[in-house]
Amino acid sequence: MQSYPSKLLENAINEFSKLPGIGKKTALRLVLHLLKQEKEDVTNFGNAIMQLRNEIKFCKSCHNISDTETCDICANPQRDHTQICVVENIRDVMAIECTRQFKGVYHVLGGIISPMDGIGPKDLNIDSLEKKVAEGNARELILALSTTLEGDATNYYIFKRICKYSIEITTIARGVSIGDELEYTDEITLGRSILNRVHFEPLLAR
Amino acid sequence: MQSYPSKLLENAINEFSKLPGIGKKTALRLVLHLLKQEKEDVTNFGNAIMQLRNEIKFCKSCHNISDTETCDICANPQRDHTQICVVENIRDVMAIECTRQFKGVYHVLGGIISPMDGIGPKDLNIDSLEKKVAEGNARELILALSTTLEGDATNYYIFKRICKYSIEITTIARGVSIGDELEYTDEITLGRSILNRVHFEPLLAR
Numbered sequence: 302m303q304s305y306p307s308k309l310l311e312n313a314i315n316e317f318s319k320l321p322g323i324g325k326k327t328a329l330r331l332v333l334h335l336l337k338q339e340k341e342d343v344t345n346f347g348n349a350i351m352q353l354r355n356e357i358k359f360c361k362s363c364h365n366i367s368d369t370e371t372c373d374i375c376a377n378p379q380r381d382h383t384q385i386c387v388v389e390n391i392r393d394v395m396a397i398e399c400t401r402q403f404k405g406v407y408h409v410l411g412g413i414i415s416p417m418d419g420i421g422p423k424d425l426n427i428d429s430l431e432k433k434v435a436e437g438n439a440r441e442l443i444l445a446l447s448t449t450l451e452g453d454a455t456n457y458y459i460f461k462r463i464c465k466y467s468i469e470i471t472t473i474a475r476g477v478s479i480g481d482e483l484e485y486t487d488e489i490t491l492g493r494s495i496l497n498r499v500h501f502e503p504l505l506a507r
Numbered sequence: 508m509q510s511y512p513s514k515l516l517e518n519a520i521n522e523f524s525k526l527p528g529i530g531k532k533t534a535l536r537l538v539l540h541l542l543k544q545e546k547e548d549v550t551n552f553g554n555a556i557m558q559l560r561n562e563i564k565f566c567k568s569c570h571n572i573s574d575t576e577t578c579d580i581c582a583n584p585q586r587d588h589t590q591i592c593v594v595e596n597i598r599d600v601m602a603i604e605c606t607r608q609f610k611g612v613y614h615v616l617g618g619i620i621s622p623m624d625g626i627g628p629k630d631l632n633i634d635s636l637e638k639k640v641a642e643g644n645a646r647e648l649i650l651a652l653s654t655t656l657e658g659d660a661t662n663y664y665i666f667k668r669i670c671k672y673s674i675e676i677t678t679i680a681r682g683v684s685i686g687d688e689l690e691y692t693d694e695i696t697l698g699r700s701i702l703n704r705v706h707f708e709p710l711l712a713r
Contacts, residue, residue, distance in 0.1 A: 313559040343560035347553035353519040354549035
């Protein structure tokens with residue numbers, strides 16, 4: 302058991318090493334780095350973390366994180382509010398936003414159905430999704446979950462709950478990634494990408 | 508350029524990504540982890556960091572970090588105050604303390620002479636070391652710096668300043684690490700370890 306020359310140091314190291322992927326050695330390195338910084342900078346660091354946790358809000362419409370009651374995307378009249386893209390978490394929102402290919406709004410489930418981890422439909426934002434769809438303003442629901450067993454189970458569960466409403470339910474295309482070589486692609490992906498082939502469009506023309 | 512759904516989130520990510528070895532993606536992962544924790548835990552985390560920076564002291568004798576004016580090692584009458592081990596930084600103090608083989612006191616230089624990084628003797632705690640030696644209570648000065656060009660240069664600089672006092676100057680043994688295979692050891696280390704051979708002592712007997 303490592304002993305530290307200072308309680309304050311030990312405290313800070315323990316706090317850092319609670320973060321995922323950070324062990325005691327890395328924590329020590331980070332803490333010693335902070336010790337070399339200006340007091341003001343370290344205060345800013347601490348405050349940024351506490352402010353984030355205490356003041357962050359979740360959009361009451363899509364459950365994305367936001368500084369306001371309604372997030373920038375839901376509040377934007379330029380976005381197509383009839384298209385709802387269902388994603389697992391806010392990182393997926395950021396990833397899709399980065400592509401600049403989607404002009405609709407999102408719905409963040411906050412997880413995925415996973416009985417192994419004890420996460421059932423009740424733990425996810427599915428009731429609010431059904432309510433939103435029941436209001437009848439939405440035209441298309443795009444399921445953009447991971448292609449895993451859990452993702453497919455969640456897709457199916459949502460489909461069963463939503464299919465009674467008159468809304469088109471789509472899912473993002475599965476296929477060979479750009480840059481991938483065919484011979485290393487798994488059979489299911491390759492099979493689907495042949496079945497769901499689309500009209501040729503040169504990438505450069507986009 | 509990635510855009511974030513919240514200023515608070517962006518702030519916290521920017522602060523985290525200033526830490527060494529942490530990029531924007533890792534910062535996002537850490538910040539989202541903190542968001543899931545209890546408010547109280549996050550407040551503790553922030554406070555531990557700020558307290559560390561604002562309240563930590565450096566031992567006025569050996570420059571090790573400490574919660575008090577004089578560190579636990581220097582304040583301990585059981586330690587041999589006539590043996591001073593010169594190290595680069597507080598991590599080296601912790602590493603040597605872990606071995607439980609040294610009962611003397613330390614002197615933390617706070618760095619190593621490195622003209623490439625603009626660090627000269629004036630930036631290190633060498634004046635206070637000379638003053639301590641000049642007081643005449645010390646019997647042995649153990650140089651325990653890294654075996655690099657900079658470490659050797661620093662060793663030599665300290666030797667030149669201290670050799671006028673009647674104090675024994677030693678350096679930690681260089682040799683083949685335990686567990687290393689001879690054929691992969693570099694020539695200089697192997698050469699030195701033959702020249703500086705010691706009487707055989709079985710490891711198990713220790």
